[in-house]
Amino acid sequence: MKFYNIFLLSLKKIVRERVWSSAHIILIIIILIAFSTIYPLTKFIGVMASRYINQTTTLIEVRPEAQIHNTLRVEFPPGVPVTINYNEYFNETDVERIMNITHVTDVIRGVELHVRVFPGYSKCIPNKDEVNLTELYIKIVKAEYPDTTREEIISRLREVASMTGLSIDEIVENKLKGWLASGFNLLGIETDKLEGVSSYFNDIIDGRFINPGSNETAISVDKVRFGYVIGKKVIACNSSVDLGDTLELLFTNDKVLGGELYRCYKVELVGFKSPHVFDDMVVDYEFALNIIKTELGEGGGRDILDKLPLYTVLFVKVDSPEHVKAVAEEIMEMYPGAGVYFSGQAASEAYRLLNSIETSLILTFYLTTGVTISVIFLARVFEVVKRRREYGLFRSVGWYKNTIIIFNLVSGLLIGLLAGGFASITLLALKPYLIDLLKVNIASHGLIEYEVSTVVNYMTRNIPPTYMLILNPFIGALISVVASFISILVYLSIPLENALKEV
Amino acid sequence: MVDITGKDLCKSYDKYLVFKGVSIELSDGDILAVIGPSGSGKTTLLKIFGLIMKPTSGELYFDDIEVTRIDETRLSDLRRSYIGYSFQEPIFIPSLNVIENILIPYYPYASRSELSRVKENALKILDRLGLSGLDRRRPSDLSTGQRKRVDLARALIKDPKVLIVDEPTANLDEESADIIRDVIREYREMNRIVIFAAHRDEKLFKIASKKLDITKYK
Numbered sequence: 001m002k003f004y005n006i007f008l009l010s011l012k013k014i015v016r017e018r019v020w021s022s023a024h025i026i027l028i029i030i031i032l033i034a035f036s037t038i039y040p041l042t043k044f045i046g047v048m049a050s051r052y053i054n055q056t057t058t059l060i061e062v063r064p065e066a067q068i069h070n071t072l073r074v075e076f077p078p079g080v081p082v083t084i085n086y087n088e089y090f091n092e093t094d095v096e097r098i099m100n101i102t103h104v105t106d107v108i109r110g111v112e113l114h115v116r117v118f119p120g121y122s123k124c125i126p127n128k129d130e131v132n133l134t135e136l137y138i139k140i141v142k143a144e145y146p147d148t149t150r151e152e153i154i155s156r157l158r159e160v161a162s163m164t165g166l167s168i169d170e171i172v173e174n175k176l177k178g179w180l181a182s183g184f185n186l187l188g189i190e191t192d193k194l195e196g197v198s199s200y201f202n203d204i205i206d207g208r209f210i211n212p213g214s215n216e217t218a219i220s221v222d223k224v225r226f227g228y229v230i231g232k233k234v235i236a237c238n239s240s241v242d243l244g245d246t247l248e249l250l251f252t253n254d255k256v257l258g259g260e261l262y263r264c265y266k267v268e269l270v271g272f273k274s275p276h277v278f279d280d281m282v283v284d285y286e287f288a289l290n291i292i293k294t295e296l297g298e299g300g301g302r303d304i305l306d307k308l309p310l311y312t313v314l315f316v317k318v319d320s321p322e323h324v325k326a327v328a329e330e331i332m333e334m335y336p337g338a339g340v341y342f343s344g345q346a347a348s349e350a351y352r353l354l355n356s357i358e359t360s361l362i363l364t365f366y367l368t369t370g371v372t373i374s375v376i377f378l379a380r381v382f383e384v385v386k387r388r389r390e391y392g393l394f395r396s397v398g399w400y401k402n403t404i405i406i407f408n409l410v411s412g413l414l415i416g417l418l419a420g421g422f423a424s425i426t427l428l429a430l431k432p433y434l435i436d437l438l439k440v441n442i443a444s445h446g447l448i449e450y451e452v453s454t455v456v457n458y459m460t461r462n463i464p465p466t467y468m469l470i471l472n473p474f475i476g477a478l479i480s481v482v483a484s485f486i487s488i489l490v491y492l493s494i495p496l497e498n499a500l501k502e503v
Numbered sequence: 504m505v506d507i508t509g510k511d512l513c514k515s516y517d518k519y520l521v522f523k524g525v526s527i528e529l530s531d532g533d534i535l536a537v538i539g540p541s542g543s544g545k546t547t548l549l550k551i552f553g554l555i556m557k558p559t560s561g562e563l564y565f566d567d568i569e570v571t572r573i574d575e576t577r578l579s580d581l582r583r584s585y586i587g588y589s590f591q592e593p594i595f596i597p598s599l600n601v602i603e604n605i606l607i608p609y610y611p612y613a614s615r616s617e618l619s620r621v622k623e624n625a626l627k628i629l630d631r632l633g634l635s636g637l638d639r640r641r642p643s644d645l646s647t648g649q650r651k652r653v654d655l656a657r658a659l660i661k662d663p664k665v666l667i668v669d670e671p672t673a674n675l676d677e678e679s680a681d682i683i684r685d686v687i688r689e690y691r692e693m694n695r696i697v698i699f700a701a702h703r704d705e706k707l708f709k710i711a712s713k714k715l716d717i718t719k720y721k
Binding site for chain 1: 550553555556575576579580582583586588590594595597598599603607608610611613614615618647657661
């Protein structure tokens, strides 16, 4: 059999019967676009819903209360660049008590620090003269307040300039100095225990959460601002930090402010997360502990060192959502006044809403899948019915049935590939409009605004997903070929004499 | 060459009898005219000889092959290698032009060089049938007579051992009809079997070596 001739004949027919072929192809394009959008959407909503029911609702956050718990009576020595955020803390005995509560499966230990970063202005912007500070300032403000216009920012600067008598450049420089001479919160957490609950901490915008035991990785909360505050190299180069960047956290103390002495902690940035749960930079607990030990060791904080390990926050894992309330009550009884937070109700509301969205989307998904297959199938069946006499002619001149099947499959394959390819191109072109459409439809549920915005953020980047763009031609071709095969088999069961009759 | 033997051929649809007891032997150079009025069953008998339809009963032999008992693949082989069939109402692939329609039997099985050789032959046949210069036209752009001749050209392109032509001159102008009669005559001279159905064309009947009045087999 000469496949080349069959291919050429099919192609000629498709090209020359352009009205029919176009209608056929457009039909498949439309159906594939719907499929490519709804399929990943339903999949993601399903993942989101299960995350909320399985993870968020089984975790209790516990914070110590001053009056009844261990309290740090000794302040950090002056000049130490690291402070523990709270005077109250849990210790290992507390962890053991909580662990003994029925239905508690594990306790994740955490410590929150405030790190003072005084890198010194000149160190942060070594190429200060090359950087347009006003532009940098405008960029930072716009990142924080996207609705503010450039004109408004400049206008405000002018107002301040007229009131103070300083130049705009001087005002900008002072403001930048103020920002640079700030610090940030750091959450050290037992990352090796986060499996199954990491989503609680893990509103990842980009990148990933730190892996268990990752001592020199970190995840930041504020992508734009972070780059200005820390990292002398970064601010001078591109005004922002990016995944994979090695940040140099320059810890220094009052004694050496503006001087040459500072300690540099290098961390690789592995992810960005939204400031939804913790407005902190996250690192592994051991890494945070090491920072405390190092800085206090030099700063003379021996009293505190003796109390280590200490925990300013605990996350209690419960075996099931239905036991969360009872466990929380027992902890409150054990530590009256302690901050015990569990998002069971909110999570359950979010879950219910997501679940209803999921249910409707899954129904839509099945419907779309069914319609996709049916429409393509019917299009092919109609094609065979329409060409009944043509196939009869082929048989009458001596084409084997197998040859007719292959001819039909080649037509189906070409139509499917073309339609799938065009569907992918159309999806790419429609992507911005599609995202706008999805945002409008989904972001209207105010109750879980944050969760929904996470979904939308995800979708913005992933719908249509790349794999669907690649798969579309093959999905189109596969359904088209299968439909062609079935319909031609049915046709070939018709006696030749009937196939040649005019309808 | 080939011998065709029909023994007691019968065709009926449910209780409606089209014909029965048709027995005939055809060998090289025979021209069989199947005659009878419209709707008498001429086309049905031609389709049985053309291996498009099976008889309800009886036996049909191509040489010693009993064609009513062979499978579809062997039937396809026989259709391709023995038979050229021209329909009463020509069937075309509308999107293909005249020459491409004529080459349909060859597309799946001929190499590119064979295909171009057959194409040259097809152009000669078109020329012989008075259709020179129409090879690039679509069938829909042709007159009834031209379409009939293109259909005949597709039957002839295979240089068949058995040429079957259904109502070859019906509704044609005299010029077109003459051309077709000449071709059938030439085929007789080439010692091939020709079977045609007609009900009015006396000139055509005269070419026939055998006649079968289908009305006598009811």
